[in-house]
Every structure is written in C-alpha cells, then in structure tokens.
Amino acid sequence: MSSSVLSLNAGSASLKFALFDHAIARGASGLPTATLRGEIDAPDGKPTLTYSRTGEPSRTEAPNALRGDIGGETTWLIDWLMRACDAPRPTVVAHRIVHGGLRYNQAVRITPGVFADLQDLTSLAPLHQGPGLAGVQAAQAILPDATQVACFDTAFHANHTDAERRYAIPRVWHERGYQRYGFHGLSYDAISRRLPAVLGEQAHGAVVVAHLGGGASLCGMRSLQSVTTTMGFTALDGLVMGTRCGALDPGLVLQWFQHDGMRPEEVSDLLYKQSGLLGVSEISADTRDLLASKDPRSQQAIDVFVASIVRQMGSVVAALGGLDALVFTGGIGTHQPMIRAAVVQRLAWLGLALNAEANANGNLNIASSASRIPVLALPTDEEAVMAAQAAALLTVTAGR
Structure with a gap:
C-alpha cells in the first residue's frame, strides 16, 4: 500500500500526529516508520508545535490555532503539513477514538452511521471522545476525498473474560453495556508489538x-x-x-x-x-x-x-x-x-x-x-499502531 496515512491522536492534553508512507520498510515490530511526526501542546500556556522529520533534529513553530480546540488545530495542522512541509496530501486519516463501546472492537471506516454511534458514547469519555470526533469533522472538511478510519483505545481489551468485564450490578445493566472496557489500548498494542524483539x-x-x-x-x-x-x-x-x-x-x-x-x-x-x-x-x-x-x-x-x-x-x-x-x-x-x-x-x-x-x-x-x-x-507509538490498523483494514476491504 503506497497511500500517505496521517495519524491524528487527540489526547486529554495534546494533539499528536504522524505522517506515514507505507512504501517505507517496517521495523522489527512490524510497525511503519513515520516520515514526519509532532505534537501541538501548550507547556507555558502558549500553543507550540514541536515536530521532526526522520533522522533530523526537532523544530518548533507557533500554530495559529487555539490550544484545546482540536477541530481548529486539526484544520491548521493539515493545511500546514501541505503548505509549509510540502507533505503529500493524505489519502487516509487514522483517528484515535477512545471509546468504541460494545460494537466497535477493531478499526473501522467512519461513515455517518459510525460517527453517530461514536457521538452517543461521548458521556463515557468526555475529555477525549468529543475532541477526537471534532478532529474527524475537521479532517473530513479539509480532506473530503480521504478515507477516515477510527482506531479504538478500548479494542485491545475486548477479549477479557466475563469475570474481568462484569461489574456486580443487576444483569440488565450489564446487558445494556454497563461493563468494564479499559483504555490506552493503542499504547498497549504498540508495546505488545515491540516486546518480543526486546525480551x-x-x-x-x-x-x-x-x-x-x-x-x-x-x-x-x-x-x-x-x-x-x-x-x-x-x-x-x-x-x-x-x-x-x-x-x-x-x-x-x-x-x-x-x-x-x-x-x-x-x-x-x-x-x-x-x-x-x-x-x-x-x-x-x-x-x-x-x-x-x-x-x-x-x-x-x-x-x-x-x-x-x-x-x-x-x-x-x-x-x-x-x-x-x-x-x-x-x-x-x-x-x-x-x-x-x-x-x-x-x-x-x-x-x-x-x-x-x-x-x-x-x-x-x-x-x-x-x-x-x-x-x-519503553516509548510507545500509538500513531504507528493507528497507521498499521488503518492499512490492515483497507487491505482487507480491498480484497473483498
């Protein structure tokens, strides 16, 4: 797959991103190597973009975007990537979505129906779900021809036993989805892929x-x-x-x-x-x-x-x-x-x-x-996992 994939990772305190060319050889972990990655944060209350290309020292830039407005930051970031960095126009955008609920246990293309489902889960992750979906909307607006993919933090824990997943509450509430889901799954996925080479x-x-x-x-x-x-x-x-x-x-x-x-x-x-x-x-x-x-x-x-x-x-x-x-x-x-x-x-x-x-x-x-x-x-790499999951999803879809 030779598509350019942009991973957008909207966290509770920052917006991280990485750009991948899937023609690049993968490392021992099986994860793709980013050609460019960075983060918009506000360590002193002022929005700052820190970024680096592979093999180059990091640089900083002052983004013209309000820190905390993920939609605005995403719009600014994608425009900056193509304008100032001369980056290829992303054909796939992989989004970190914190909560997938009962239904979404693996990466999925974002359709209007999927988006609505994920909006309904906002109350379960108010610091993350809304910003993540705001990033989706911004990316859809500025890259209308790109495939948007949701990658879920809950998915890595989807195969827990019933004893791990169930709360001791009336069964009717469990069946309505009031269960243990777990989060940070993209990070744990990245570590699980790296560990065999280390241990x-x-x-x-x-x-x-x-x-x-x-x-x-x-x-x-x-x-x-x-x-x-x-x-x-x-x-x-x-x-x-x-x-x-x-x-x-x-x-x-x-x-x-x-x-x-x-x-x-x-x-x-x-x-x-x-x-x-x-x-x-x-x-x-x-x-x-x-x-x-x-x-x-x-x-x-x-x-x-x-x-x-x-x-x-x-x-x-x-x-x-x-x-x-x-x-x-x-x-x-x-x-x-x-x-x-x-x-x-x-x-x-x-x-x-x-x-x-x-x-x-x-x-x-x-x-x-x-x-x-x-x-x-061991540093994690959620963005690389997102790119790999998006690539796997689209490869399977193309083969059907």
Missing part, C-alpha cells in the same frame, strides 16, 4: 505495562494479549491521574448528590478536571512541576500517585498469577526517572531493583543485575 520468549509471559501520563492505567498481559486493566467503564477509574480522581468509593459520589446537593455537571467537572494530582496539590497536574516544587502539597500529590500505582500493581500481578516483566511507558513512564524509582522501590518485594544510572539516563533496560525481573522504559 524474546519472556515477552509472552506475565507482563505488566504501566502507561503513565496525563491519563494513567496499568495493563496485565499474557501471550501479548490484555488479561486485565485498571480502567473500567470510563477513563476515570483506576490510577490517580493529572486531573482525574482514579478509583473512588461510589458512596462518595452519592454523598455529593444527596448531602451536598451538587448537580451532575458539577460532580463531573470535579472528578474529571479538578481532582488527581491537581486536586491534591492545588498547584499543577504536571509531575514535572510537582517534582520541581518545594511545596509539601506537591510531594503529597506525588505520594498519592505512586501509592495508587503500587496498590493496583499488586492487583494486576495477582490477576496474572505472577510477574515476568514490568514496562513503563507514556509521557511520565518514559521520561520521569524519579517516578519510576519511587514505584520500583515500593515493589522490591516482587524482586524488582533498578540500576540508578540506567534509570537516570532513560535507558531502555533500567533493571539492575540484582533484579529478578526485567524492568524497561
């Missing part, structure tokens, strides 16, 4: 992947397939996150409604946007800011974050029946050695130990010689 046969054992970023979760894998994960019906569950609460006693939510008289939209805003690291510290949702701060509330927020990872790591290892490897990924997992060290220190009972120098340098293998279990800091 050999050990990659097929009991592996826990910690995707730590603005959103955070754990995934327990066996035979490179998801067995369990810490997120559930929505992307609120599980680990403490940047602005999200993580696991919470549902009685607390009832108390806010019944005793404090809060409205649903107030509770939603509190749980999704005011909690997590930001809520505990009252300073920042960014671990970089918190680690640099001398305010005791910053350390308290970090401690709560690490404690949530350690607590749920024990649960995931129990579900797997053991541990053969631990992998850190995501923005924090890949770039924050202090967080990795704090987590591993509290998991020493599992036989884990870090090489301090390798950890500080961000090496791929950060375990010490005393560690009974490999510990890796």
Whole structure:
C-alpha cells in the first residue's frame, strides 16, 4: 500500500500526529516508520508545535490555532503539513477514538452511521471522545476525498473474560453495556508489538505495562494479549491521574448528590478536571512541576500517585498469577526517572531493583543485575499502531 496515512491522536492534553508512507520498510515490530511526526501542546500556556522529520533534529513553530480546540488545530495542522512541509496530501486519516463501546472492537471506516454511534458514547469519555470526533469533522472538511478510519483505545481489551468485564450490578445493566472496557489500548498494542524483539520468549509471559501520563492505567498481559486493566467503564477509574480522581468509593459520589446537593455537571467537572494530582496539590497536574516544587502539597500529590500505582500493581500481578516483566511507558513512564524509582522501590518485594544510572539516563533496560525481573522504559507509538490498523483494514476491504 503506497497511500500517505496521517495519524491524528487527540489526547486529554495534546494533539499528536504522524505522517506515514507505507512504501517505507517496517521495523522489527512490524510497525511503519513515520516520515514526519509532532505534537501541538501548550507547556507555558502558549500553543507550540514541536515536530521532526526522520533522522533530523526537532523544530518548533507557533500554530495559529487555539490550544484545546482540536477541530481548529486539526484544520491548521493539515493545511500546514501541505503548505509549509510540502507533505503529500493524505489519502487516509487514522483517528484515535477512545471509546468504541460494545460494537466497535477493531478499526473501522467512519461513515455517518459510525460517527453517530461514536457521538452517543461521548458521556463515557468526555475529555477525549468529543475532541477526537471534532478532529474527524475537521479532517473530513479539509480532506473530503480521504478515507477516515477510527482506531479504538478500548479494542485491545475486548477479549477479557466475563469475570474481568462484569461489574456486580443487576444483569440488565450489564446487558445494556454497563461493563468494564479499559483504555490506552493503542499504547498497549504498540508495546505488545515491540516486546518480543526486546525480551524474546519472556515477552509472552506475565507482563505488566504501566502507561503513565496525563491519563494513567496499568495493563496485565499474557501471550501479548490484555488479561486485565485498571480502567473500567470510563477513563476515570483506576490510577490517580493529572486531573482525574482514579478509583473512588461510589458512596462518595452519592454523598455529593444527596448531602451536598451538587448537580451532575458539577460532580463531573470535579472528578474529571479538578481532582488527581491537581486536586491534591492545588498547584499543577504536571509531575514535572510537582517534582520541581518545594511545596509539601506537591510531594503529597506525588505520594498519592505512586501509592495508587503500587496498590493496583499488586492487583494486576495477582490477576496474572505472577510477574515476568514490568514496562513503563507514556509521557511520565518514559521520561520521569524519579517516578519510576519511587514505584520500583515500593515493589522490591516482587524482586524488582533498578540500576540508578540506567534509570537516570532513560535507558531502555533500567533493571539492575540484582533484579529478578526485567524492568524497561519503553516509548510507545500509538500513531504507528493507528497507521498499521488503518492499512490492515483497507487491505482487507480491498480484497473483498
């Protein structure tokens, strides 16, 4: 397939993108190599585009788009790619869509019917679903002849057992789709494809992947397939996150409604946007800011974050029946050695130990010689997985 594929990854805190030419040879992971990739973010409150071509140093640009307006950013980005970068006009656009619900367990062409289905799931992932679909609409408008493909974060967890997927609620609600779905699946898919080249046969054992970023979760894998994960019906569950609460006693939510008289939209805003690291510290949702701060509330927020990872790591290892490897990924997992060290220190009972120098340098293998279990800091590549899924979908479709 020689089409130019643009992957658009609208996250809760940034818009990442990558451009792929499928004529390029694939690496050992079987994933395509991007010719150009980048991210629109606002580290100092000002929108900044950071991008690089293969083999070249990164560059920055000030996009004429409002940070957080994914539709506007997408329009600006595609125009910039073709105008300033002389990039080929994308014939396929692969979109990260966080929630696929019960119906969508693999990549799919976006038709009006599919789009409407995905809109109906917005309440289950309010920080992501709406922005992701806004990116779809913008790409459709500026590239009307391109094939638009949805790639789902929930799909990687679709084969969980009934015991993993089911909540202990009346069966009628389970059958209506009130189930555990899990998220960050594109990231876990990317790691699963890379692990055999790094770990050999050990990659097929009991592996826990910690995707730590603005959103955070754990995934327990066996035979490179998801067995369990810490997120559930929505992307609120599980680990403490940047602005999200993580696991919470549902009685607390009832108390806010019944005793404090809060409205649903107030509770939603509190749980999704005011909690997590930001809520505990009252300073920042960014671990970089918190680690640099001398305010005791910053350390308290970090401690709560690490404690949530350690607590749920024990649960995931129990579900797997053991541990053969631990992998850190995501923005924090890949770039924050202090967080990795704090987590591993509290998991020493599992036989884990870090090489301090390798950890500080961000090496791929950060375990010490005393560690009974490999510990890796392995970058993910959601955009490459999206391009590969889109290519596979269109190849199958063309063969029918």
